[in-house]
Amino acid sequence: MGLDAYLPIWKQLSWEDQRALEEAATFRNVPKGTILHNGSADCIGVLVIKSGQLRSYIVSDEGKEVTLYRLLERDICLFSAACMMSSIRFEVTIETEKDSEIWLIQQETYHTVMERSAPLANYTCQLLASRFSEVMWLMDQILFKRFNARLATFLLEESTIEGSNTLEITHERIANHMGTAREVVTRMLKYFQEENMVSLSRGGVTLTDHAKLTELSE
Numbered sequence: 001m002g003l004d005a006y007l008p009i010w011k012q013l014s015w016e017d018q019r020a021l022e023e024a025a026t027f028r029n030v031p032k033g034t035i036l037h038n039g040s041a042d043c044i045g046v047l048v049i050k051s052g053q054l055r056s057y058i059v060s061d062e063g064k065e066v067t068l069y070r071l072l073e074r075d076i077c078l079f080s081a082a083c084m085m086s087s088i089r090f091e092v093t094i095e096t097e098k099d100s101e102i103w104l105i106q107q108e109t110y111h112t113v114m115e116r117s118a119p120l121a122n123y124t125c126q127l128l129a130s131r132f133s134e135v136m137w138l139m140d141q142i143l144f145k146r147f148n149a150r151l152a153t154f155l156l157e158e159s160t161i162e163g164s165n166t167l168e169i170t171h172e173r174i175a176n177h178m179g180t181a182r183e184v185v186t187r188m189l190k191y192f193q194e195e196n197m198v199s200l201s202r203g204g205v206t207l208t209d210h211a212k213l214t215e216l217s218e
Contacts, residue, residue, distance in 0.1 A: 003086055013119060032098050034095060046105040051076075051169075054070065054097065056070070066178070155198065166206045
C-alpha cells in the first residue's frame with residue numbers, strides 16, 4: 001500500500017495535490033532508537049507512519065524526559081514540521097521506539113498543498129487539536145493525579161500497545177516516559193508487586209491483576 005492508503009482525506013484531494021504529495025514523500029526504513037526530530041529548529045517534514053512505533057517527548061533543562069504521546073501505524077506527526085506553523089514553537093524530540101517504516105513529506109510541499117486544499121487544511125487542524133488535547137490530558141495527569149494512579153494507567157496503556165501482559169521495559173525507561181526519577185518508579189513498582197498487581201523481573205514488568213490496576217488508575 002502506498003501513501004494514499006494512509007491519509008484519510010486522500011480521495012478528497014485533487015489529482016494535482018495527490019501527485020504533489022506523492023512526489024514530495026520519501027519512504028524510509030528507520031531502526032529503533034533513531035532520533036528523527038530534535039526541537040523546533042529541526043524541521044524535517046511531516047511524518048506518516050506505515051508501521052512501527054515512535055515516541056514524542058520533551059526534555060527539561062535538568063535533562064528529565066516526559067513522553068507527550070506515541071505514534072503508531074497510520075498516525076501522522078506534524079510537529080516534525082513545526083516551522084510551517086509560525087505560531088507554534090514546540091520543542092519536542094521524536095524517536096523510534098521500534099524499527100519503523102515511514103513516509104517523510106517535505107514541509108514546503110505539504111504547506112503549499114494545505115494552503116490551497118480545504119480538506120487537507122481541515123484535516124491538519126483536526127490533527128493539531130487532537131495532539132494538543134493529548135498534551136493537556138498529560139498536564140492534568142501530572143498536576144492533579146497521584147503517581148500510583150499515573151503509573152497504573154501507564155502500565156495498562158503499554159500492555160494494550162504491546163498486546164501482552166509482559167512488558168520488556170526498564171524502570172529507567174518508565175521514569176523517562178513519566179518525567180520522574182527511576183527510584184520513584186522502582187519504589188512504586190515494588191509496592192505494586194507486594195499488592196500482587198505486577199510481577200517484576202530483570203528488565204521487565206508483568207501485569208498480574210488488570211482489575212486492581214484499572215481500579216487504581218480510575
